[in-house]
Amino acid sequence: MGTGGGASGQGGGFGAFAPLILMFVIFYFLLIRPQQKKQKQHRQMLTSLKKGDRVITSGGLYGRITGITDTIVTLEISEKVRVKVGRSNIAGMAQSENPSTK
Numbered sequence: 001m002g003t004g005g006g007a008s009g010q011g012g013g014f015g016a017f018a019p020l021i022l023m024f025v026i027f028y029f030l031l032i033r034p035q036q037k038k039q040k041q042h043r044q045m046l047t048s049l050k051k052g053d054r055v056i057t058s059g060g061l062y063g064r065i066t067g068i069t070d071t072i073v074t075l076e077i078s079e080k081v082r083v084k085v086g087r088s089n090i091a092g093m094a095q096s097e098n099p100s101t102k
Contacts, residue, residue, distance in 0.1 A: 051068060
């Protein structure tokens with residue numbers, strides 16, 4: 001009654017990590033990479049802002065840009081009503097308002 005083959009239980013070190021590596025790869029392509037693309041598009045949108053653009057802030061304010069610096073955007077949200085918001089708080093470009101005629 002021998003105990004031969006004592007080294008047979010130590011194979012497959014990489015095999016134990018394969019499912020973990022596979023889950024990380026799936027996680028990267030489904031979550032991390034799309035978020036990076038979205039952030040890149042947002043940065044490009046922020047750098048392309050100019051006076052007269054209609055935007056929406058992350059707080060939900062719609063307005064037209066009347067002044068812009070590196071960090072602050074001045075929005076006219078109503079006639080003669082202007083607010084200053086951080087440039088990073090601009091969520092996106094607002095849809096143009098085209099009243100439909102019936």
